[in-house]
Amino acid sequence: MIGISFRVSVAIAIAVMMSLSFPRQSIAGDASDSWQEIAENVFNGRPLADGSNLIALEMPERAEDAAIVPVTMRANLTPGDTRIVRSITLVIDENPSPVAATFNVGPGVTMISTRVRVNSYTKVHAVAELSDDKLYAIETYVKAAGGCSAPMANNDEDEAVKLGQMRFRQFTASAARASAPREAQIMIHHPNNSGLQRDQVSLLYIPLFIVRQLRVWQGDQLVLEMDGGISISENPNIRFSYLPNGASAFRVEAIDTKGEVFKGEWPVEPAT
């Protein structure tokens, strides 16, 4: 058997990617020079302070499947720090379009997990904007290859699941207080085509077709807003923490690049 991800690319796809957006090195292991230029472009030259004491970025050192690389971002502010996190931007430096997503978060959101495509050995950055209007960056490194142009998952068992179908999960909170932080997960069935994958019959590139925005409300309060890029994996899947605000329902709205809107609503499950 073989020792790399099977969800893979062709050279021409890589060539196409390399010509996009930001100039960068795509040679595995040589990822050192991209960040400065990306940071300047994405954050308009704003200064980035060291965020290593404020936020955490967790990814596997070696991705098991480059098309599904789990990533978790956490706010780790010390108790007593009155600042809050407003947004986190996830940047996969060597991907064809490095900004994977920007998450704008409501009060009490201290953890966001999702899954991304990683196209080559790369540095990954999370940049948080705090309520002091400053940007704080942290960095990690992940070994993976071929994720952006990976063909769709190889299983045909899910044909019954419709485009845009959503699932919402709420995880049991063990804490006694009803206001203690809880976790929830939104999944949306969507190919999230990166524009770098080929049609299986015509062998032409499948046009970009992604969930570009996803918003979650708790009652009337916006909990989470994702502006997504092509690096978010097929069937976007976001797990997040939140503070219950007493509302009775979660509401989710997603918009894809064809302008189609998907909506869902779920009652808040009681903590146990």
Next chain:
Amino acid sequence: MEPLHLDQVGPGVYAHTGEIALMTAANEGAIANLGVVIGNEGVAVVDTGGSVREGRRLLLAIRQITNKPILYVINTHGHPDHVFGNAAFTPPTVFVGSHNLPRDMLERGQYYLNSFRPAMGALLDEVKIVPPNVTVDNELQLNLGDRVLSLKAWRASHSATDLTVFDETTGVLFAGDLAFLRHIPVLDGSIRGWLKTIDELGKLPAKMVVPGHGPAPAPWPSGLDSERNYLERLQSDCRDLIKRGVPIATAAGLAAASENSHWSLFGDYNARNATAAYSELEWE
């Protein structure tokens, strides 16, 4: 060049047992099991190995047994350890594979070549991605004169291009990577599809099986048991982890961990199998 070692598994039927390892220059990519079936009109080859050099050594081994023409090269799926030897065989040999194999090779072939360069080095210089000129939608019979091979393409299981080869005369089934022994099964298709396929495959009236990896031949259908156990364990662990809300990254290190002692290369593949299975099963 030394001919590849072939074991006779039945009258006119031979198998090469690959090393249980990852592909390297040292093993010439010779990690998959290969098959040869000889009829009175010619020969069918089942998979060609992980390098053109291995393919040539296979051809040399065949030539020590027979001078009959190589009528068919059949690829059981598109992974490099099974198809990188294709270029050792030349027209008028006909290449046969699943209906999904041409696009799979086009999508992934060059990437495989790039990815295996570090491990295989110059051995890849000669490798060409040779797609099938005859494809199998569902079933196809190949006539070798005095014997018939029944080919069947399967739903996404181990991969999206799985194809089995059944020699009606001896009851030998070449299962490709739908059957693994000792070498941990590798999931690049659908776990639910694969388990369904194993149930149907097990009903074939075979007498023995040549798995894609592991000792060949193996008894039939009991040769599928250990693989079924692994996949069922992986599936039920993933379902349980999903139900309990354990995140995918944590689940990758937990699912099917109890199977570790039963398999070679467990550390190389289990976490990835778990990642693939989890992301499939959470949409059930």
